[in-house]
Amino acid sequence: MIVSGNTTWPVPLKWYSNSEQAPxxxxxxxxxxxxxAPIEVRHLVLPHFDKFPPADPRVHYxxxxxxxxxxxxxxxxxxxxxxxxxxxxQLRSPSNLLVINLAFCDFMLFAGLYPELxxxxxxxxxVWMFGEVAxxxxxxxxxxxxxxxxxxxxxxxxxxxxxxxKGMTGSPPSYKRSSLLLxxxxxxxxxxxxxxxxxxxxxxxxxxxxxxxxDYISREMNVYIYIAGAWFNGFVVPITQIIYCYFFxxxxxxxxxxxxxxxxxxxxxxxxxxxxDNDQGMSAELRVAKVAMINIILWLFAWTxxxxxxxxxxxxxxxxxxxxxxxxxxxxxxxxxxxPIIYALSHPKxxxxxxxxxxxxxxxxxxxxxxxDDATSAATTSQCSI
Numbered sequence: 001m002i003v004s005g006n007t008t009w010p011v012p013l014k015w016y017s018n019s020e021q022a023p024x025x026x027x028x029x030x031x032x033x034x035x036x037a038p039i040e041v042r043h044l045v046l047p048h049f050d051k052f053p054p055a056d057p058r059v060h061y062x063x064x065x066x067x068x069x070x071x072x073x074x075x076x077x078x079x080x081x082x083x084x085x086x087x088x089x090q091l092r093s094p095s096n097l098l099v100i101n102l103a104f105c106d107f108m109l110f111a112g113l114y115p116e117l118x119x120x121x122x123x124x125x126x127v128w129m130f131g132e133v134a135x136x137x138x139x140x141x142x143x144x145x146x147x148x149x150x151x152x153x154x155x156x157x158x159x160x161x162x163x164x165x166k167g168m169t170g171s172p173p174s175y176k177r178s179s180l181l182l183x184x185x186x187x188x189x190x191x192x193x194x195x196x197x198x199x200x201x202x203x204x205x206x207x208x209x210x211x212x213x214x215d216y217i218s219r220e221m222n223v224y225i226y227i228a229g230a231w232f233n234g235f236v237v238p239i240t241q242i243i244y245c246y247f248f249x250x251x252x253x254x255x256x257x258x259x260x261x262x263x264x265x266x267x268x269x270x271x272x273x274x275x276x277d278n279d280q281g282m283s284a285e286l287r288v289a290k291v292a293m294i295n296i297i298l299w300l301f302a303w304t305x306x307x308x309x310x311x312x313x314x315x316x317x318x319x320x321x322x323x324x325x326x327x328x329x330x331x332x333x334x335x336x337x338x339x340p341i342i343y344a345l346s347h348p349k350x351x352x353x354x355x356x357x358x359x360x361x362x363x364x365x366x367x368x369x370x371x372x373d374d375a376t377s378a379a380t381t382s383q384c385s386i
Contacts, residue, residue: 027054033207033322036125041132044205048217048317055208055323057125063210064121066330070337071114077340078107080354085344088353088384094173095163098156099343101182105148106336112141113211113333120210127209139203139212144193146332147234149339151188153299154238155181156343161245165252192230201226207322211329216313217320227310235307242299246292253289291346298342302335353384 027036033049034042081103085091116138120129128135159181163173171177196203200222202215214230215223305328313320344350 033209036127037205037209038127038129038131041128041135041205044132044135044203044212045207045209046204046215046217048320049207049322051318052207052321055126055326059323059326060121060126060208060210063126063208063326063330064118067114067117067121067333070334071110071118074106074110074114074336074340077344078103078110078336080357081340081344081350082107084350084353084357090384091347091349091353094175094178095159096347097175097178098152098159098181099347101185102149102152102156102339102343105145105152106339108141108145109149109333109336112145113138117211124210128205128212135205135212136197136203139214140193140197142212143196143214144189147189147192147230148185149335150234150238150299150303151185152182153295153339154241155185157242157245157295161249164249188233192226192233195226201230206325206329207320208326209322211326213329216310217317219314224314227314231307231310235303239296239299239303242296246296250289250292295342298335298338302332306332349384356384 031054033052033054034045034047036054037045082100085096085100085103116128116130116134120126123129130138159173159178162177195201196214202218202223203212204215205212214226216227217223309320309325309328345354
């Protein structure tokens with residue numbers, strides 16, 4: 001039997017059995033999650049995880065498979081967002097600068113986190129294989145660009161709120177305003193992402209051992225202060241801003257649509273909108289409300305589990321097992337997959353330029369439409385000028 005805390009790494013992963021159970025893939029009895037960490041990074045694993053056995057090896061393969069799928073989808077989607085917004089000049093608007101920043105954060109989460117996660121899960125038995133410095137860099141990337149993603153989503157909501165609710169009374173979108181919003185995003189992100197390097201909070205090797213993040217379990221004052229500050233600035237402030245902005249966006253659209261209906265009645269016409277708009281099957285109010293709800297729900301889906309786990313870890317750490325600690329991280333990282341769809345593919349001009357780059361996505365459906373398709377393709381190309 002291997003006694004927890006007295007083993008040398010690596011603890012062998014093997015098929016084992018006894019008289020009472022069938023062969024199982026796993027580790028010898030008495031092995032703790034912390035025992036599996038390589039000697040040079042074992043001090044980065046919190047003593048809390050001495051109390052738990054290692055995660056089932058099959059969990060690592062499942063996590064690795066999920067990260068492989070997420071990584072491919074995220075890198076593909078965000079690469080083309082960055083490429084198309086940078087290549088086509090009519091997409092380089094002040095508001096789109098925020099969408100580009102979101103894609104940049106998502107892409108950097110992929111570039112800085114996914115390769116080593118996938119390697120550890122498939123080739124390292126789920127154990128961190130790259131040493132202490134790489135672990136700290138990994139945690140820094142995840143924290144900085146995670147904050148960057150959350151805060152960028154909140155300033156996108158604010159930018160849309162300002163443009164829609166202020167209308168003609170406010171100043172038009174400008175690079176100056178977008179730049180100020182991005183300065184806010186990166187100031188907050190770099191502060192909370194880098195604070196553990198200077199003693200406020202701490203970067204650690206997660207209990208699942210295949211990734212690194214910040215400490216939310218130790219009962220020390222600097223950890224409490226860090227979690228409280230990061231939770232407030234990275235969760236409470238953004239979600240409050242997002243809900244506030246989208247509420248008033250929907251409210252403004254409802255008021256505008258009501259005014260249009262009143263005006264149409266005075267003019268004795270059915271609607272002031274074009275027949276094409278009327279044939280879309282859903283009122284403008286419902287379309288905007290639907291988009292707002294999707295944005296809010298997806299943001300809550302991505303980041304609420306991580307925020308909740310951080311507070312549970314501080315006040316009831318025994319609930320945080322190695323496997324459980326990995327689930328909110330997976331959910332949060334999944335946002336890098338659907339953000340390009342929500343914030344870029346919903347942009348009509350981006351769709352047109354994407355057709356130029358990847359024509360096979362919207363290929364022809366019939367030979368009798370060839371002439372019309374050629375005309376459409378030519379028009380699209382002219383609209384998407386470099």
